[in-house]
Amino acid sequence: MLGWLLQRVAQALLVIVAMSLVVFLGMHAIGNPADILLAPDATQADRAELIAQLGLDRPLWQQYLSFAGSALQGDLGRSFVYNVPAVTLILQRLPATLELAIAATAFSVIFGVPLGLYAGLYPERRLSKLITTGSILGFSLPTFWVGLLLIMTFSVYFGWLPASGRGETVHLLGADWSFLTLNGWRHMLLPAINLSLFKVSLVIRLTRAGVREVLPLDYVRFARAKGLRRGRIVMMHVLRNIMIPLVTVLGLELGSTIAFAVVTESIFAWPGSGKLILDSINALDRPVVMAYLLVVVTLFVVINLVVDILYRILDPRVREEASA
Amino acid sequence: MTTRLSTLALSAALIVAGGTAWAEDLRIGFADPVSAIDPELNNYAGDHSVAQHFFPAIVAQKTIGGMVPGLAESWKNTSPTTWEFKIRDKAVWTDGQPVTADDIAFSYQRAQSVPGSVASFKSFLRSVAKVEVKDPHTLVITTKAPDPLLPINLSSIYVVSRHVGQTATTDDYNSGKAMVTDGPYAFVSYTPGDRIEMKRNDTYWGPKAQWDKVSYRYIANPAARTAALLSGDVDMIDKVSFSDIEKLEKNPRVKVWSYPGLRVLILQPSFNPAPSKFITDKAGKPLDKNPLLDVRVRKALNMAINRDAIADRVARGGVTVATQWMPADTFGYNPDYAKIAVDPSKAKALLAEAGYPDGFKLTIHVPGERYPLAPETAQAVAQFWTRIGVETQVEVVPFSVYVSGANKNEYAMSMIGWGNGTGEGTYAMTSILATNDPAKGLGASNWGRYGNPKLDDALARAGAEFDDAKREAIIKDAVKVVMDDVGVIPLYHYKNIWASRPDLKVVPWNSDRTVAMQVSKAK
Numbered sequence: 001m002l003g004w005l006l007q008r009v010a011q012a013l014l015v016i017v018a019m020s021l022v023v024f025l026g027m028h029a030i031g032n033p034a035d036i037l038l039a040p041d042a043t044q045a046d047r048a049e050l051i052a053q054l055g056l057d058r059p060l061w062q063q064y065l066s067f068a069g070s071a072l073q074g075d076l077g078r079s080f081v082y083n084v085p086a087v088t089l090i091l092q093r094l095p096a097t098l099e100l101a102i103a104a105t106a107f108s109v110i111f112g113v114p115l116g117l118y119a120g121l122y123p124e125r126r127l128s129k130l131i132t133t134g135s136i137l138g139f140s141l142p143t144f145w146v147g148l149l150l151i152m153t154f155s156v157y158f159g160w161l162p163a164s165g166r167g168e169t170v171h172l173l174g175a176d177w178s179f180l181t182l183n184g185w186r187h188m189l190l191p192a193i194n195l196s197l198f199k200v201s202l203v204i205r206l207t208r209a210g211v212r213e214v215l216p217l218d219y220v221r222f223a224r225a226k227g228l229r230r231g232r233i234v235m236m237h238v239l240r241n242i243m244i245p246l247v248t249v250l251g252l253e254l255g256s257t258i259a260f261a262v263v264t265e266s267i268f269a270w271p272g273s274g275k276l277i278l279d280s281i282n283a284l285d286r287p288v289v290m291a292y293l294l295v296v297v298t299l300f301v302v303i304n305l306v307v308d309i310l311y312r313i314l315d316p317r318v319r320e321e322a323s324a
Numbered sequence: 325m326t327t328r329l330s331t332l333a334l335s336a337a338l339i340v341a342g343g344t345a346w347a348e349d350l351r352i353g354f355a356d357p358v359s360a361i362d363p364e365l366n367n368y369a370g371d372h373s374v375a376q377h378f379f380p381a382i383v384a385q386k387t388i389g390g391m392v393p394g395l396a397e398s399w400k401n402t403s404p405t406t407w408e409f410k411i412r413d414k415a416v417w418t419d420g421q422p423v424t425a426d427d428i429a430f431s432y433q434r435a436q437s438v439p440g441s442v443a444s445f446k447s448f449l450r451s452v453a454k455v456e457v458k459d460p461h462t463l464v465i466t467t468k469a470p471d472p473l474l475p476i477n478l479s480s481i482y483v484v485s486r487h488v489g490q491t492a493t494t495d496d497y498n499s500g501k502a503m504v505t506d507g508p509y510a511f512v513s514y515t516p517g518d519r520i521e522m523k524r525n526d527t528y529w530g531p532k533a534q535w536d537k538v539s540y541r542y543i544a545n546p547a548a549r550t551a552a553l554l555s556g557d558v559d560m561i562d563k564v565s566f567s568d569i570e571k572l573e574k575n576p577r578v579k580v581w582s583y584p585g586l587r588v589l590i591l592q593p594s595f596n597p598a599p600s601k602f603i604t605d606k607a608g609k610p611l612d613k614n615p616l617l618d619v620r621v622r623k624a625l626n627m628a629i630n631r632d633a634i635a636d637r638v639a640r641g642g643v644t645v646a647t648q649w650m651p652a653d654t655f656g657y658n659p660d661y662a663k664i665a666v667d668p669s670k671a672k673a674l675l676a677e678a679g680y681p682d683g684f685k686l687t688i689h690v691p692g693e694r695y696p697l698a699p700e701t702a703q704a705v706a707q708f709w710t711r712i713g714v715e716t717q718v719e720v721v722p723f724s725v726y727v728s729g730a731n732k733n734e735y736a737m738s739m740i741g742w743g744n745g746t747g748e749g750t751y752a753m754t755s756i757l758a759t760n761d762p763a764k765g766l767g768a769s770n771w772g773r774y775g776n777p778k779l780d781d782a783l784a785r786a787g788a789e790f791d792d793a794k795r796e797a798i799i800k801d802a803v804k805v806v807m808d809d810v811g812v813i814p815l816y817h818y819k820n821i822w823a824s825r826p827d828l829k830v831v832p833w834n835s836d837r838t839v840a841m842q843v844s845k846a847k
Contacts, residue, residue, distance in 0.1 A: 031728035037442040039367035043765030083440030155555030163555040269543040271518035
C-alpha cells in the first residue's frame with residue numbers, strides 16, 4: 001500500500017514539473033503582462049520600469065528557475081494584479097467553488113442513482129422512457145443557456161431564489177462557507193442545479209446501463225432463486241457492482257467541476273476560483289495561473305487517490321490484488 | 325446569448341418584482357474588476373469607483389459641474405508654477421483626527437511608491453516638482469513647468485491619512501485594518517471578487533449620504549447583471565449590455581439611464597513604411613509601399629464608413645457618432661468637424677487617384693473582449709471598405725495577444741478605446757496622437773505611429789496655456805490638423821448606461837464611474 005502511494009506521489013510530482021514548464025512557456029508566448037497591467041496613459045518609461053519590477057526583463061530560463069526555487073520553499077509569488085500572495089488569493093476563492101462542485105456532485109448522486117436504477121429495473125415503463133429521454137436534454141443543453149433560464153424562471157418570474165452572489169457565509173476552518181446558512185443555500189441552489197444537470201444525466205445513463213447489464217447475470221438470478229428479497233438483491237448485489245464505473249466517473253467529474261466551473265460562476269456571479277483563473281489568464285497574471293494549476297493538479301491527484309481507495313472498499317478483488 | 329435573455333426579460337416584464345429591498349439600502353451591481361481597496365495601488369477603473377466612496381481627492385471632477393472643491397475648498401495660482409490649496413477645517417478621518425495638508429503631501433508621495441503597484445498613479449503627478457505643507461490647512465504645490473491641468477490630474481489621486489497610511493500595506497486596506505476614511509461612506513467589509521459593503525459616514529464634511537448602507541457587488545457578466553436587476557437582487561446596475569437596452573426600456577419595472585460618454589473608439593491606421601503581410605494586393609502579395617501613408621487613401625477609408633448606420637444598427641443606439649476624439653460639447657471639441665460625409669463614389673475616386681483603382685487587401689486587428697462591440701463594429705467597417713474595393717478582413721484576438729502586436733506596430737489597422745478621462749482634449753493627444761517618443765513619454769499608445777509636428781507643437785503649447793479660451797482654441801486647431809490628415813479614424817463614443825429600479829434616479833458622476841453618490845430616490 002505504501003509503495004503504491006509513493007509511486008502515486010512521484011507520478012504527481014512529474015506531472016507538476018511538466019505542467020509548470022508548459023504553462024510558463026505558454027504564458028510567455030502569449031504576450032507581455034506589462035502591456036495589460038499598465039494603465040492606458042502609461043508612458044514607455046513606465047512600461048520599462050514595470051517590466052524590470054516584475055523581473056520580466058530577465059531571460060526566460062532565469063525567470064523559471066527563480067520561480068521554481070521559491071516554489072520549492074513554498075512561495076508561489078504574489079499576484080501581479082491584486083498584489084496579494086497567489087496562494088492566499090486562490091485559497092480565498094476555492095472554498096466557494098469547492099462547495100458548489102460538491103453540492104452539484106451530491107445532487108447528481110441523489111437524483112441520478114435512484115432515477116437510473118428505476119429506469120434500469122423497469123425499462124418498459126413510460127416513466128423510465130421519460131427519464132431516459134429527459135437525460136438527453138441534460139447532455140445537450142448548453143450550461144450558459146440553462147443558467148439564464150433558471151434565473152429567469154426562479155429568480156425573475158417567481159422571485160423565489162436569488163440570481164447572483166453567494167449570500168451569508170460562516171467562517172469555519174479558516175474559510176467562509178455558505179452551506180452552513182439557509183441564505184447561503186438559497187444562493188447556492190440554482191448554480192448547483194445548473195452545474196449538476198449534466199452530471200445527473202451522466203449518472204442516470206451509467207446507472208441504467210449498469211443495471212441492465214448486471215440483472216441478467218447468473219449471480220443475480222441465483223440470489224433471486226435463493227429467495228432473497230428484491231430490495232436486498234438491488235441494494236447488495238446490483239447497485240454495489242455498478243458502483244465502480246460510477247465512482248470513477250464521478251471522481252473525474254468532481255475534479256473538472258472544481259477546476260472549470262467558470263461558465264456557471266460567471267452567470268451567477270459566484271465568487272469562485274473559476275472566474276479568478278479566467279481573469280488571471282486574460283491578464284497574464286502568471287503567479288496566479290501557476291499557483292492555481294498546482295492546486296488543481298494536487299486536487300486531481302487527491303481525488304484519484306480517494307477513488308482508488310473507494311475501489312478497494314467496493315471491490316474485494318482489488319483488495320486482494322493489492323495485498324497479494 | 326444575451327439576445328435570448330432579452331427575450332425572456334421582456335416576457336418577465338409583466339411579472340411583479342420578486343424581492344424588495346430595505347428602503348434606505350442600496351445594492352449596486354457593477355462591471356469593472358477591483359484589484360484592491362487600497363486607493364493608491366492601481367490606476368484601474370473599478371478601483372477608482374470604489375475609492376470615490378471612501379477617500380475624496382483634493383478637488384473633484386464632475387460630469388455635471390466640472391471642477392468642484394474636494395478636500396480643498398479653494399485653490400489659486402500664486403505664480404504660473406505655484407499653486408496654493410486651502411484645505412477644509414471640517415474634514416475629519418473616521419477615527420476623529422483632522423484631515424490636514426500633511427495627509428495630502430503624504431498621499432502624493434505614497435501614490436508614487438506603493439509596493440506591488442503595476443498601474444501606478446504617478447503619471448498624474450508627473451509635472452509636480454515639490455509639495456509643501458505651509459500650515460495644516462494650506463498646501464503649496466510647485467510644478468516643473470506651468471501646468472494648467474494640475475487640478476484635473478490631482479482629482480484622480482485619493483487622499484489617505486498619514487497616521488494610518490504610513491505603516492499600512494495594501495493588505496491592511498483590503499482587510500479593513502487601515503480603512504480610516506473621510507468620504508461620504510465608511511468601510512464595512514470587502515470580499516475580494518465579490519462585494520464591498522459600506523455604510524453612511526456621519527462625520528463626512530460634504531452633503532449627507534443618501535443611503536444607510538450600500539452593497540457594491542461585482543457582476544462581470546452583462547447578462548447576469550441584467551438578471552440580477554430584474555430579479556431584485558440589486559437595485560442598480562452599470563454598463564448595461566447593448567442588446568438589453570431596448571427591452572429594458574420597455575420594461576415598466578426598470579428605468580434605463582443613458583448619458584453621452586467620453587470613451588471613444590478609434591481606428592489607428594499604420595504609418596509603418598515597411599511592407600506588411602496585412603496590407604497586400606488582391607492576390608495576397610504584400611505591397612512594396614504602405615498605401616495608408618497616402619492621405620488620399622486614408623480620406624477614402626474615412627468617408628467610406630457610414631457611422632450613423634453603425635451607431636443605429638450595430639450599437640442599437642448605445643453610442644453616439646464620433647468625428648474626432650472628443651464628443652460634442654466638451655473642452656476641445658471642434659464644431660467645424662461635426663460631420664464626416666459618407667461618399668463611397670468619391671472614396672473610390674480618391675483611391676484611383678492615389679494609384680489603387682482596384683483597391684487592395686487589408687486586415688483590421690481587434691481585441692476580443694476589451695472594448696464592447698469592437699469586433700462587430702470592425703466587421704461593419706470591413707464591409708464598408710470592401711464596398712469601395714479595399715477588401716477587408718477582421719482578425720479578432722484576445723487582448724493579451726493583441727496588445728503586444730499593437731505596441732510593436734505590427735498591424736495594418738489597430739483599434740483603441742480611449743477613456744478621455746480628464747474630460748478635455750490633451751489627454752488623448754498625449755497618449756494616442758503625439759509622435760511616439762519614449763524619451764519624452766509621448767504617444768505611448770499611438771499604435772499606428774502617426775506623427776505630425778504641428779500636433780506635437782499644439783500639445784506643447786496647450787500644456788502651458790493658462791487661459792482656458794486660448795487653450796481650447798489650440799486644441800481645436802489640433803483637431804483640424806489630425807482630421808485633415810486622417811491621422812486616426814474615430815468611430816463612435818460609448819454612452820454611459822445605467823439601469824435601476826423605477827423609483828430611483830441615477831445621474832452621471834464622473835465620466836463612467838459607478839458610485840452610490842449618483843443614485844437618489846426619485847421624487
